[in-house]
Amino acid sequence: MSSDPKIITVDKKNIADYPDCICFINARHPAHPQKINWLQKRFSEGLRIKLAYVPGQKKAAGFIEYVPGENAWRAVSAKGYLFIHCLYVYPNKNKNKGLGSMLLSECIKEARQKSMNGVAVIAGNGAFMAGTELFYKNGFSLLETDGQGNDLLLHKLKDEPLPVINDWKTELTKYKGLHIVYSKQCPWVARMVKEVTDSKTAKQLNIQITELQTPAEAQHAPSLNTVFNLIYNGKLLSDRYISLTRFNNILKKEKLI
Missing domain, CATH: 3.40.630.30 (Gcn5-related N-acetyltransferase (GNAT))
Known part of the structure; x- marks a missing residue:
C-alpha cells in the first residue's frame, strides 16, 4: 500500500x-x-x-x-x-x-x-x-x-x-446606503447572508443584498475578493466572510445600530 x-x-x-x-x-x-x-x-x-x-x-x-x-x-x-x-x-x-x-x-x-x-x-x-x-x-x-x-x-x-x-474602487463608489454583495461560491457566506436577511436588522436598515450570479458580474464587483462584501456609502467595511456577531459589531462601530 x-x-x-x-x-x-x-x-x-x-x-x-x-x-x-x-x-x-x-x-x-x-x-x-x-x-x-x-x-x-x-x-x-x-x-x-x-x-x-x-x-x-x-x-x-x-x-x-x-x-x-x-x-x-x-x-x-x-x-x-x-x-x-x-x-x-x-x-x-x-x-x-x-x-x-x-x-x-x-x-x-x-x-x-x-x-x-x-x-x-x-x-x-x-x-x-x-x-x-x-x-x-x-x-x-x-x-x-x-x-x-x-x-x-x-x-x-x-x-x-x-x-x-480591475477597477473595483470605482465600482465601490456606486453603492449608496448599506449593501451586502456576495456570491454562493462560499457556503458559509450563503448561510450568513440568509441569517442577515431574516433578521430584524435587515428590515430596520433597509439592507440591499445583491448576489453575483455570473463571472462577468464578479469581475466587475465592488471589491477584489468577491465572495462577500459589506458596504456602506461607498466604503468597504469587510471583504471577508464574517459571522453574524461580527456583522453586528461592525454596524455598531459605524453607528448604524
Missing part, C-alpha cells in the same frame, strides 16, 4: 462521491446543496477541483479550486491564464507536508498542457486567504496589490499580456 498522498479530480460526474470537497460542511447541512448547485453550473465554465488524500485519513487533507481566467470569480482580468479561487490544507496536522505545493503543481501542469500563459491567484495573509509564502515558494511573483491586504500573484509560463486587477 502506497504511503504517498493521492490526488482526485472532482467533476460533475463524481462530485456525489466526494461530499467533503464542500468547505468542511456536512453533507446534511442545508448550505451543502447550495454549493453543489453553484459548482454544477461552474463545471461547464471549466472549473476544476482537486482533492489530496493522505493514507489513513478518511477526509480530504487538501483542496484546490481553479478555473480559466475569463471565468474567474474575482475582480480581475486574466484571460489566457488559469485562475485559482481557493487552496487549503486542513487540519493543522496535514500542513507543512508538501500537500499545498502538490496541489499547485497539478494546476501549473494543467496550464502547461493546455498551452496557457500561466497561473494567477489572489492571496494574502488574512483569514480565509491562502498565504503568499506558499505561492512564492512555488515560483509565483507579485503583480499588484489592492491596498486591502490582497495580492495578485502570477506563475508565468509565457510572455503574454499580464493579468490585472
Whole structure:
C-alpha cells in the first residue's frame, strides 16, 4: 500500500462521491446543496477541483479550486491564464507536508498542457486567504496589490499580456446606503447572508443584498475578493466572510445600530 498522498479530480460526474470537497460542511447541512448547485453550473465554465488524500485519513487533507481566467470569480482580468479561487490544507496536522505545493503543481501542469500563459491567484495573509509564502515558494511573483491586504500573484509560463486587477474602487463608489454583495461560491457566506436577511436588522436598515450570479458580474464587483462584501456609502467595511456577531459589531462601530 502506497504511503504517498493521492490526488482526485472532482467533476460533475463524481462530485456525489466526494461530499467533503464542500468547505468542511456536512453533507446534511442545508448550505451543502447550495454549493453543489453553484459548482454544477461552474463545471461547464471549466472549473476544476482537486482533492489530496493522505493514507489513513478518511477526509480530504487538501483542496484546490481553479478555473480559466475569463471565468474567474474575482475582480480581475486574466484571460489566457488559469485562475485559482481557493487552496487549503486542513487540519493543522496535514500542513507543512508538501500537500499545498502538490496541489499547485497539478494546476501549473494543467496550464502547461493546455498551452496557457500561466497561473494567477489572489492571496494574502488574512483569514480565509491562502498565504503568499506558499505561492512564492512555488515560483509565483507579485503583480499588484489592492491596498486591502490582497495580492495578485502570477506563475508565468509565457510572455503574454499580464493579468490585472480591475477597477473595483470605482465600482465601490456606486453603492449608496448599506449593501451586502456576495456570491454562493462560499457556503458559509450563503448561510450568513440568509441569517442577515431574516433578521430584524435587515428590515430596520433597509439592507440591499445583491448576489453575483455570473463571472462577468464578479469581475466587475465592488471589491477584489468577491465572495462577500459589506458596504456602506461607498466604503468597504469587510471583504471577508464574517459571522453574524461580527456583522453586528461592525454596524455598531459605524453607528448604524
